[in-house]
Amino acid sequence: MLADELSKLGAEKVLPANGGVHFQGNWKTCYQANLGSRIASRILWQIASTTYRNEQDVYDTTLALPWHEWFSSELTVRVNLAAIKCPLRSLDFVTLRIKDAVCDKFRKITSKRPSIDTVHPDIRIHGFLYANEFTLYLDTSGDALFKRGYRKAAGNAPIRENLAAGILSLTGWQPGKPLLDPMCGSGTFLLEAAQIAFNIAPGSQRHFAFEKFKQFDQPLWTKLKKEALGKQHPITQQPIYGSDLYGYALSDARTNLEAAGLLDAVYLKQANVLEITAPTPQGILITNPPYGVRIGETQSLAEFYPKLGDILKSKFSGWTAYILSADTMLPKTIRLKATRRTPLFNGALECRLLEYKMIAGSLKKNNESD
Structure with a gap:
């Protein structure tokens, strides 16, 4: 269902996978997917994918990325990590190493570092460990996409x-x-x-994390929202x-x-x-x-x-x-x-x-x- 929906929203090379869908596109595709997807939980931007053997490999991969080109050190950050068949002993320690690498890169380039906010972060970073593969994503959505922005009363055990x-x-x-x-x-x-x-459009009444990226194209986003409103x-x-x-x-x-x-x-x-x-x-x-x-x-x-x-x-x-x-x-x-x-x-x-x-x-x- 999600793969079909994303294709209609302009996504390319759409490939259903276990628990999600891989697709390609430009920033316009990213904006449209966040604005128009009713079924997705989050739209994640893959920024790294490589092999690893230990925690140091994870740190080095994260440190090498140009975080300062994507968002400002003034913003708050949260790191989420998930794993399947991961040989490393402590996911908490790996999470800490990813966070350290992000902050170290900012200190090296800008002499400043972002603060950590695990409750309401500006930027969410998602890491995934599988056997010997390490993948990193920047979350373009922010709050999960099921949070449409209109629910005032949750009721008992509401369905997402x-x-x-x-x-x-x-x-x-x-x-x-x-x-x-x-x-x-x-x-x-x-x-x-x-x-x-x-x-x-399900995302027409809320904000997204990509609005805080340095690459954010405000005129394009305004145009897409206006077009969506005109189609109602x-x-x-x-x-x-x-x-x-x-x-x-x-x-x-x-x-x-x-x-x-x-x-x-x-x-x-x-x-x-x-x-x-x-x-x-x-x-x-x-x-x-x-x-x-x-x-x-x-x-x-x-x-x-x-x-x-x-x-x-x-x-x-x-x-x-x-x-x-x-x-x-x-x-x-x-x-x-x-x-x-x-x-x-x-x-x-x-x-x-x-x-x-x-x-x-x-x-x-x-x-x-x-």
Whole structure:
């Protein structure tokens, strides 16, 4: 999904990889990817890739880079390091060596060094160690891209915006087709769908780390944002429906939609998912129900899932339902036959996106195992 999206945004030599997508392009490509990608978590600029044997090799590679040409010593820095099959004993020590090399290079060239800020840094540096390969990246995004800039109320365990956008893409949903989230919480699926419907660039309401780079082209960035704004469609009522059992959750959804200027585009109502009916003869239902991850929830969910299956079968014939769940009980107890299972991660939780095509006779007599 991400590779297709980046290609449409102008990326070249797009290559899907484990956990990400490699691509090439110029600064315009970088700006457009940050502004327009709904699915990416971050856009990282690869600045070094080499072999290593020890911590000194990592330090030397980092020291050789022209950090002073990319950003000012007045800015704050954070170093993140990840590793797979790394032979070095301490990742904390390697992280420290990368930070030391950056600061030493600045001292050598400018007699000044950047400060470290692990909470709200201006510049994020990402390192990755694999067996004998060391790669360094400058983060062009800053805050993760799922932080669109409009969320005012988070609600309980909200799904990340880029995951919601990716799920919408996986379902094949298109603007104009009815969409329902019957357990909408703070409204993430509704917000992402509405932004897609009106062609609103997801990064149009926030700032990015590349704006602090010395290479930053302000006129180009202003032009790209203006062009994106000109491609937006007028806000009109859409067949996008959200409901939730709890009034406070619906209030959060309303707050977020209003902050994004999209409240008038979506239908909202307070309702129990076990008592609703389909708003249209056909459509797509997407929801992220509660998981049995807290003590005391297991029994209530064991009773809830079969009832949810009954409602989908009896009230949503003609619809396709997509349920994201980390609960292994759900596919066993919902008593519906999943037509597709897609592994996804909601944060650290491994989940399944379960697809159910609601046609007559889809209710199972026996429990299904995943």
